[in-house]
Amino acid sequence: MDVVISHLKNNLDNYLEELKEYLRIPSISTLATHVDEMIKCAGFAAQKLKDAGMTRVEIFPTAGHPIVYGEWLGKPDKPTVLIYGHYDVQPVDPLDLWTDKPFEPVIHDGKIWARGANDNKGQHFVHIKSVEAYFKTLGELPVNVKFILEGEEEIGSSNLVAFLKEKQELLKCDAILISDTSMYAKGVPTITYGLRGLLYMEVEVIGPDKDLHSGSFGGAVANPINELAKIISKFHDKNGKVTVPNFYKNVLKLTKEEKENFKRLKLSDKQYAKEINVKELQGEKGFTTLERLWTRPTLDCNGIIGGFTGEGAKTVLPSKATAKISMRLVPNQDPVKIAKEFTKFVYSIAPRSVKVDVRTLHYGYGVVIPLGSKAINAAAKAVSKAFGKKTFFTREGGSIPIVVDFVKQLKAPTVLMGLGLDSDNIHSPNEHFLIENFEKGLYSSAYFLDEFSKS
Ligand SMILES: [Zn+2]
Numbered sequence: 001m002d003v004v005i006s007h008l009k010n011n012l013d014n015y016l017e018e019l020k021e022y023l024r025i026p027s028i029s030t031l032a033t034h035v036d037e038m039i040k041c042a043g044f045a046a047q048k049l050k051d052a053g054m055t056r057v058e059i060f061p062t063a064g065h066p067i068v069y070g071e072w073l074g075k076p077d078k079p080t081v082l083i084y085g086h087y088d089v090q091p092v093d094p095l096d097l098w099t100d101k102p103f104e105p106v107i108h109d110g111k112i113w114a115r116g117a118n119d120n121k122g123q124h125f126v127h128i129k130s131v132e133a134y135f136k137t138l139g140e141l142p143v144n145v146k147f148i149l150e151g152e153e154e155i156g157s158s159n160l161v162a163f164l165k166e167k168q169e170l171l172k173c174d175a176i177l178i179s180d181t182s183m184y185a186k187g188v189p190t191i192t193y194g195l196r197g198l199l200y201m202e203v204e205v206i207g208p209d210k211d212l213h214s215g216s217f218g219g220a221v222a223n224p225i226n227e228l229a230k231i232i233s234k235f236h237d238k239n240g241k242v243t244v245p246n247f248y249k250n251v252l253k254l255t256k257e258e259k260e261n262f263k264r265l266k267l268s269d270k271q272y273a274k275e276i277n278v279k280e281l282q283g284e285k286g287f288t289t290l291e292r293l294w295t296r297p298t299l300d301c302n303g304i305i306g307g308f309t310g311e312g313a314k315t316v317l318p319s320k321a322t323a324k325i326s327m328r329l330v331p332n333q334d335p336v337k338i339a340k341e342f343t344k345f346v347y348s349i350a351p352r353s354v355k356v357d358v359r360t361l362h363y364g365y366g367v368v369i370p371l372g373s374k375a376i377n378a379a380a381k382a383v384s385k386a387f388g389k390k391t392f393f394t395r396e397g398g399s400i401p402i403v404v405d406f407v408k409q410l411k412a413p414t415v416l417m418g419l420g421l422d423s424d425n426i427h428s429p430n431e432h433f434l435i436e437n438f439e440k441g442l443y444s445s446a447y448f449l450d451e452f453s454k455s
Helices: 002-010 012-023 032-052 121-137 158-166 224-233 256-264 269-275 289-295 335-349 374-387 401-410 435-454
Strands: 056-060 067-072 080-086 106-108 111-113 144-150 175-178 190-195 197-206 298-306 320-329 355-364 392-396 414-416 432-434
Touching: 002 012, 002 121, 002 435, 012 032, 012 111, 012 121, 012 435, 032 056, 032 067, 032 121, 032 144, 067 158, 080 121, 080 401, 080 435, 111 435, 121 144, 121 435, 144 158, 158 401, 175 374, 175 401, 190 374, 190 414, 197 224, 197 335, 197 401, 224 298, 224 320, 256 289, 289 392, 320 335, 335 355, 355 401, 374 414, 374 435, 401 414, 432 435
Parallel strands: 080 144, 080 175, 175 414, 190 392
Antiparallel strands: 056 067, 067 144, 106 111, 111 432, 197 320, 197 355, 298 320
């Protein structure tokens, strides 16, 4: 084991150079113009799995972006771990807010900066390299390992879900390991056992069939942007509660243990507000910040499109306006039902003067993973060894819809070994990943494979 760890330590700089190569590929899954980059990125990941020592590596085409698979099954008497990651990344705009270029990774201030540095290339790359270190030093792995790297996590993983259903035998495993979450705080080894779900919708308000002169027509016709703003303003009441009917109906209540556990994490609202650079925190009344972030559902407007947004002035009444709306959902809310309720609600508050269209873009369920499985225990030991501290068990506000499908389809305990920090700017300009977390992530991965083989 020590020889694996020192190999990882000695090769840290090489791994970072390889990661940079990975990060240079602009694998933005949502952009149709980037299809070739996605194929290139899948090829790169597959090659890394081969180089790491996986004996069977395949790129499976899908109706969307390809899925990369790799396996080494040289230990028939030992358990099998399926390691999941995603090679696709979020778009990079607004580009002018990036200090360094998003696809020209650089290292400074103890961090590697690039789109995907944390989410998720940096995080899953540690597992590829820990596996490689085992082969380079001991010639084998302590357990069987399968990798599955998808290219559609940021757009809903729809083709992976079909793949999981279809390839149950290929993906059979005793545990699923995912590094795509955050640590509770810098230096605090964390295993996450709960994630929120997501429902993403679009509301379009349509007025005149073309933009109109606001002097000639202003006062006579409804302005879709004004009307959209009025609709959005009705989504919350004065206590920060979402007003969509039946929204909270099936929300899983916090247990007493959880409530106390969260208290022990001692989150300071003031400090937290400072960290994310806001004047103060806000949200649903009656809950602490951690409870709101991890166990309560939310509704947010993510973007508004409409009218004239260029430089200078243009006096128009826009013909339409669209809002992107996301809801973070929790167990046991059903996104399909919530989508129906939301749609009904929007129609009920929409003015008659405009046409309104509500569309569901994608959704995923929230999940709470039972603690106490061998895999979770092995992971808790592993991160504790790597970071030199006691492991914290947390829930998280983000969503990895695919976790629910993994649990449902493969029926194996899922370990969320997050190595990122909430301050890493994932999905934002200046995304980065702490070199220290990358390094300790390498050790965590290696320790996990070792601990899991002993369990
Ligand atoms: Zn992401």
